[in-house]
Amino acid sequence: MALREIIILPDKQLRLVSKPIEKVTSEIRKLADDMFETMYDAPGIGLAAIQIAQPVRLITMDLAKPNPDGETKPEPRVFINPAIIASSDELSVYEEGCLSIPEYYEEVERPAKVRVRFTDLDGKVHEEDAEGLYATCIQHEIDHLNGVLFVDYLSKLKRDRVIKKFEKAAKRAE
Numbered sequence: 001m002a003l004r005e006i007i008i009l010p011d012k013q014l015r016l017v018s019k020p021i022e023k024v025t026s027e028i029r030k031l032a033d034d035m036f037e038t039m040y041d042a043p044g045i046g047l048a049a050i051q052i053a054q055p056v057r058l059i060t061m062d063l064a065k066p067n068p069d070g071e072t073k074p075e076p077r078v079f080i081n082p083a084i085i086a087s088s089d090e091l092s093v094y095e096e097g098c099l100s101i102p103e104y105y106e107e108v109e110r111p112a113k114v115r116v117r118f119t120d121l122d123g124k125v126h127e128e129d130a131e132g133l134y135a136t137c138i139q140h141e142i143d144h145l146n147g148v149l150f151v152d153y154l155s156k157l158k159r160d161r162v163i164k165k166f167e168k169a170a171k172r173a174e
């Protein structure tokens with residue numbers, strides 16, 4: 001396993017449309033391993049491969065909550081070529097953040113429930129209904145595969161403001 005660097009705004013790679021994975025190879029397994037290490041280290045609850053500069057349709061996620069003893073048992077999940085195949089009309093609002101837009105949080109409205117189809121690391125295809133944080137997170141991650149960021153759902157004023165802030169920070173760091 002290896003810790004990889006998470007790319008942040010205004011890195012243009014975040015706007016790439018990631019390529020479907022045709023076969024679950026050892027490289028894909030290794031990439032998923034590295035994504036988990038990077039996601040847990042961050043820490044984050046989800047990660048899209050493009051966030052470590054790999055433009056393939058691969059997502060890692062862990063939504064495990066602490067048990068009453070305060071311990072959290074890992075629940076690592078992998079989504080290959082995920083697709084939303086149905087969305088509820090009902091919407092829900094969640095305060096979102098993104099490891100590629102550090103320390104910025106805003107409320108985003110999305111379908112409250114979605115049905116997602118994806119392939120796992122064994123090449124098996126699954127369909128699942130997602131709601132709550134799972135629904136929000138899978139939509140946020142699939143957006144990354146399409147070059148979409150949660151700030152794209154904000155008002156132009158807020159979006160321009162956060163993008164400018166990160167552009168300035170990048171200039172200062174040159």
Ligand code: GNR
Pocket residue numbers: 043044045046047048051094095096097098099100136137140141144
């Ligand atoms: O760690 C993360 N938390 C989060 C909180 C609310 C909605 C979405 C997310 S995903 C984010 C990690 C990330 O940037 N994934 O792409």
Ligand code: NI
Pocket residue numbers: 097098099100140144
């Ligand atoms: Ni994100």
